[in-house]
Amino acid sequence: MKISKSDNGFVxxxxxxxxxxxxxxxxxxxxxxxxxxxxPNAKFQPQATMKVxxxxxxxxxxxxxxxxxxxxxxxxxxxxxxxxxxVRALAEALxxxxxxxxxxxxxxxxx
Numbered sequence: 622m623k624i625s626k627s628d629n630g631f632v633x634x635x636x637x638x639x640x641x642x643x644x645x646x647x648x649x650x651x652x653x654x655x656x657x658x659x660x661p662n663a664k665f666q667p668q669a670t671m672k673v674x675x676x677x678x679x680x681x682x683x684x685x686x687x688x689x690x691x692x693x694x695x696x697x698x699x700x701x702x703x704x705x706x707x708v709r710a711l712a713e714a715l716x717x718x719x720x721x722x723x724x725x726x727x728x729x730x731x732x
Contacts, residue, residue, distance in 0.1 A: 622634065671693040675691075681702070686702045686705065688703075
């Protein structure tokens with residue numbers, strides 16, 4: 622299999638010359654989900670992290686789910702649907718982590 626970049630994303634080509642065009646997002650999702658394709662019985666597989674360039678937060682059309690979109694430096698996007706009862710817990714956890722990061726940065730500049 623050969624992967625090459627095209628004007629519209631990427632092209633996968635097999636040994637018979639058959640091709641499949643994918644956007645950058647589709648390719649990122651394929652890579653991210655490959656462990657489930659290879660081993661559908663796996664309960665958890667660690668995923669590689671990506672550096673986030675932008676974060677977007679919205680609601681679904683019914684205003685029952687938060688939609689969190691993380692956009693990587695390469696433009697790849699991963700979206701998550703977060704149930705209403707988990708949104709506040711996520712927000713509180715993010716605030717705690719932000720405070721830990723700020724404290725660490727403050728401690729480093731104090732020394």
